[in-house]
Amino acid sequence: MNTPQVHERKPIPGITDLLAISSGKGGVGKSTLSANLAVALARQGLAVGLMDADIYGPNIPGMLGLSEKPTVTQSGMLVPGQAHGLRVISMGLLIERGAPVIWRGPMLAKMINQFLFQVEWGTLDVLVLDLPPGTGDVQITLTQSAPLTGAAIVTTPSALAIEDVRRGVGMFRQTQVPLLGIIENMSTFTCPTCQHTSALFGEGGEALARTFDTPLLGQIPLDPQLRLCADTGIPLVVAAPQSPASQALVQLAQRLTTALAGARI
Numbered sequence: 001m002n003t004p005q006v007h008e009r010k011p012i013p014g015i016t017d018l019l020a021i022s023s024g025k026g027g028v029g030k031s032t033l034s035a036n037l038a039v040a041l042a043r044q045g046l047a048v049g050l051m052d053a054d055i056y057g058p059n060i061p062g063m064l065g066l067s068e069k070p071t072v073t074q075s076g077m078l079v080p081g082q083a084h085g086l087r088v089i090s091m092g093l094l095i096e097r098g099a100p101v102i103w104r105g106p107m108l109a110k111m112i113n114q115f116l117f118q119v120e121w122g123t124l125d126v127l128v129l130d131l132p133p134g135t136g137d138v139q140i141t142l143t144q145s146a147p148l149t150g151a152a153i154v155t156t157p158s159a160l161a162i163e164d165v166r167r168g169v170g171m172f173r174q175t176q177v178p179l180l181g182i183i184e185n186m187s188t189f190t191c192p193t194c195q196h197t198s199a200l201f202g203e204g205g206e207a208l209a210r211t212f213d214t215p216l217l218g219q220i221p222l223d224p225q226l227r228l229c230a231d232t233g234i235p236l237v238v239a240a241p242q243s244p245a246s247q248a249l250v251q252l253a254q255r256l257t258t259a260l261a262g263a264r265i
């Protein structure tokens with residue numbers, strides 16, 4: 001395996017914090033959480049951007065109901081899309097819907113750098129980056145060239161998740177990106193009929209956080225509405241702000257704001 005080196009990371013003028021949302025394994029809810037978190041941060045009064053760094057599988061536009069192609073300024077900068085108070089860039093906005101992206105590493109790296117440095121982000125308090133799963137080319141590029149303030153690792157509460165989380169923790173430590181903590185998604189399920197709450201996949205977040213000596217930033221319940229909302233393009237924190245999952249997301253956004261401030265150099 002190539003060991004990613006710590007390169008010089010150029011600051012992005014106008015952007016205070018860059019927050020990476022990552023996971024070792026796919027399908028744990030990174031994009032769903034990134035979209036909802038970004039909106040929750042915007043609702044706290046922050047200027048927020050959302051960068052869909054999943055070039056092969058861009059899900060963010062669909063989750064935010066965004067489809068307009070970004071325009072390009074005379075100086076060749078991409079103008080981000082606007083949705084739910086966020087500035088958004090995604091490969092999904094640049095290609096036809098469902099079209100495959102079949103690129104090698106260097107092309108990916110080029111696109112990631114374009115998303116960082118050739119988008120008219122303007123002034124942002126925080127740019128949220130929704131990463132693809134794992135520790136591949138996108139992660140290497142980002143940890144090398146983006147001035148990440150910190151990263152959070154999303155996991156589901158399964159005992160098997162430990163090795164996936166370990167890889168993520170190892171990557172961020174090796175590249176000297178501050179690890180802000182772990183987010184446990186799909187933690188519990190409350191039966192809509194009898195209101196009984198159960199830990200469907202077991203309880204692992206607390207133990208994982210202890211193992212890696214990092215905070216457990218939040219536990220988001222399993223809520224079918226989160227998926228339904230993602231499918232309709234209206235994030236849960238907008239569609240049902242009072243729901244327990246929304247409240248957990250808002251609390252998570254607050255914790256992340258504090259953690260970012262603490263990690264800022």
Ligand SMILES: Nc1ncnc2c1ncn2[C@@H]1O[C@H](COP(=O)(O)OP(=O)(O)OP(=O)(O)O)[C@@H](O)[C@H]1O
Nearest residue numbers: 026027028029030031032133186221222223226227
């Ligand atoms: N807390 C939750 N409750 C119910 N469904 C959820 C929850 N979180 C995510 N989901 C659903 O799980 C599926 C996977 O979520 P999502 O696409 O956000 O994961 P991901 O980690 O970004 O996946 P990938 O690694 O492929 O990018 C989606 O259908 C989403 O709606």
Ligand SMILES: [Mg+2]
Nearest residue numbers: 030031054059
């Ligand atoms: Mg995703």
